[in-house]
Amino acid sequence: MGELLASGRNIGITLAESRLACAEFREQKPTTVGGVAACMALIRPAAREAEGDIVFDDDAIQIIAREVGCTEAEADKFRRGLAKKDPKMMEELKGRMHPEACASLETQLGSLALYGFCKAHAMSYAQLVCCLTWCKVEHPRAFWKGALNNCQSSYRPWVHMWEAWKAGVNPFAKELLRNQKSVYTDARRRKYWDLTPFEQLYQHWHWDVRLGFMDGCYVETEEVVDDAGAQKQKRRFRGVIAASRILTKNKVAICVGTGDEYIDVICSLGTFSGAKRFAKGWVNSDGQGSCAFA
Secondary structure (H helix, E strand, O other): OHHHHHHOOOOOOOOOOOHHHHHHHHHHOOOOHHHHHHHHHHOOHHHHOOOOOOOOHHHHHHHHHHHHOOOHHHHHHHHHHHHHOOHHHHHHHHHHOOHHHHHHHHHHOHHHHOOOOOHHHHHHHHHHHHHHHHHHHHOHHHHHHHHHHHOOOOOOHHHHHHHHHHOOOOOOOOOOHHHOOOHHHHHHHHHHHHOOHHHHHHHHOOOOHHHOOOOOOEEEEEEEEOOOOOEEEEEEEEEEEEEEEEOOOOEEEEEEEOOOOEEEEEEEOOOOOOOOOEEEEEEEOOOEEEEEEO
16 A cells, blocks of 8 residues: 555545645655644644644644643633734734744744644544555455446546546446436447547546557656756656646646646646646756647
């Protein structure tokens, strides 16, 4: 189980399959429920943006209790006040601390207004993630049948279908609940089989994966030397867009599937839109790159 999580192959695992989660699991390589819980918390904005060593909301409570000299119950009130920027609570906090210490604490805990996890919440999520991971490792066919029927994913529809097919599950099997549709829907779906795989992808965001992956997809690694003379890897690729997230008005984070692996790249928004299905370009070892979309 730990090996799968450490590899970041979390696709299909509810609550832990996002690209951010995959990257965090690769970095932290958790082997216990507690380690998984920490990963679940670390991907939340409150932990990612924290100035101090904060993983769970509980950590903030302990810091406040220590710095203010109060009970953890009082510290939790201050935590919630800081998160909401409550003027009355802020004044009370300033009245109990030296001004410089109070300003330092506010800076350290400035991310509390963002979404975070308490440890109990993270542990609950982690137990589910661990159970699903065990199922994916030990019973992959059952896992993917369950994922296809029940998982509402941030990935494009083809991703789960392709991963299920690689695990030996036919995503078009009639016994899957997702495929038990009305007579009207069945008649409409029959038109699907008259389309080419490319047409299927452009119209439905998936294709008959039993025929194999999309033609022309690849990834190649080359060694390059940067301006400072350091040797780095650059990867060139062409693949099907698996997921995307617009970061700013000029930047987009793209996940591209090539059949054997998924490549994450942050690049210029350029011509990207929801109508695009393919991305071709390159990415450096730091995740920055360039893409053309089609």
